[in-house]
Amino acid sequence: MSMESKYLWMNGEMVEFEKATLHFLTPTLHYGVGVFEGIRCYPTKQGPAVFRNREHVHRLFNSALVMGFTEMPFTEEEIQNAIKLTISMNGFESCYIRPLVYLTDGGWNLTANGGKVNIGIAVWYWANYLGEKALDEGIRANISSFTRHHPNVMMTKAKIVGNYANSVLAKTESVQLGFDEAILLDPQGYVAECTGENLFIVRDGVVYTPPTAPVLEGITRDSIAQLCAELGIKVEERQISRDQLYIADEVFVCGTAAECIGLREIDFRKIGSGKTGPITRAVQKVFHQVLRGEHARCAEWMDYLSTPVESFVVTESRAA
Numbered sequence: 025m026s027m028e029s030k031y032l033w034m035n036g037e038m039v040e041f042e043k044a045t046l047h048f049l050t051p052t053l054h055y056g057v058g059v060f061e062g063i064r065c066y067p068t069k070q071g072p073a074v075f076r077n078r079e080h081v082h083r084l085f086n087s088a089l090v091m092g093f094t095e096m097p098f099t100e101e102e103i104q105n106a107i108k109l110t111i112s113m114n115g116f117e118s119c120y121i122r123p124l125v126y127l128t129d130g131g132w133n134l135t136a137n138g139g140k141v142n143i144g145i146a147v148w149y150w151a152n153y154l155g156e157k158a159l160d161e162g163i164r165a166n167i168s169s170f171t172r173h174h175p176n177v178m179m180t181k182a183k184i185v186g187n188y189a190n191s192v193l194a195k196t197e198s199v200q201l202g203f204d205e206a207i208l209l210d211p212q213g214y215v216a217e218c219t220g221e222n223l224f225i226v227r228d229g230v231v232y233t234p235p236t237a238p239v240l241e242g243i244t245r246d247s248i249a250q251l252c253a254e255l256g257i258k259v260e261e262r263q264i265s266r267d268q269l270y271i272a273d274e275v276f277v278c279g280t281a282a283e284c285i286g287l288r289e290i291d292f293r294k295i296g297s298g299k300t301g302p303i304t305r306a307v308q309k310v311f312h313q314v315l316r317g318e319h320a321r322c323a324e325w326m327d328y329l330s331t332p333v334e335s336f337v338v339t340e341s342r343a344a
């Protein structure tokens with residue numbers, strides 16, 4: 025995977041890829057005190073479009089609030105526009121978008137409001153996070169030996185940089201064991217989520233997903249729940265046990281990087297028919313219609329680059 029692009033957006037300025045560097049003494053690097061987003065831009069007949077730009081940027085600001093960053097140097101609208109501008113400047117039709125809010129100049133006393141809050145945005149081409157065959161064949165997962173964060177230990181509603189050490193531990197273990205992805209249980213022992221995806225099961229035509237308290241409120245999760253309702257498929261939030269995964273008719277996971285992928289095997293047990301099931305396929309189909317700009321929901325969910333974005337003006341106080 026090449027993460028290269030021509031420019032990154034950093035604190036209101038376009039910075040050449042090679043020059044987008046930070047000092048070793050950046051507190052976010054040492055203590056994980058930063059927040060980020062993962063967003064995607066898709067090619068559509070009306071030109072490239074950012075999927076749920078507004079909601080992703082809103083979650084970024086909520087993550088900053090949860091982290092305790094008291095003053096953000098830009099507004100949500102400015103960041104939405106900066107995202108579109110960065111994609112345009114790089115000439116991407118389709119890309120992954122990574123805004124990061126990070127601390128410089130202070131914060132060494134282990135307080136969130138002791139340093140300066142910065143925002144950067146990178147974009148790069150990134151397809152098939154879970155591999156080429158995942159969409160058709162589904163993937164294999166295991167229940168991780170690592171537990172998902174207790175919601176009063178790490179803040180599970182926020183995409184805090186440090187939270188992801190937990191995902192990295194779980195995913196590394198799974199891949200080393202020969203699986204594609206890890207399913208993490210919450211501290212009570214119920215199914216929480218995967219390392220970067222929310223999870224759904226299907227039983228007797230009804231779709232179930234764990235309640236949001238211990239997991240990230242995924243934007244893909246929300247989109248899929250809404251699309252299921254439109255398809256007449258009932259979705260219920262319910263605590264799910266490990267063995268309910270084994271006996272589900274279908275299990276699928278969803279997230280910005282992975283999109284919507286079926287699980288064909290969990291802990292060496294075949295799930296349903298052992299192939300991506302019919303409800304998962306129906307959900308994938310309608311979700312891909314949205315991503316291609318071919319669904320009624322696009323008016324609300326797709327932020328087209330063709331919508332004029334005024335080039336970003338750096339004010340004196342911000343440039344300082």
Ligand SMILES: Cc1ncc(COP(=O)(O)O)c(C=O)c1O
Nearest residue numbers: 220221222240242243244279280
């Ligand atoms: C831990 C975790 N759960 C779920 C998700 C899915 O969220 P979304 O659909 O907003 O990408 C992600 C990805 O951001 C994640 O990191």
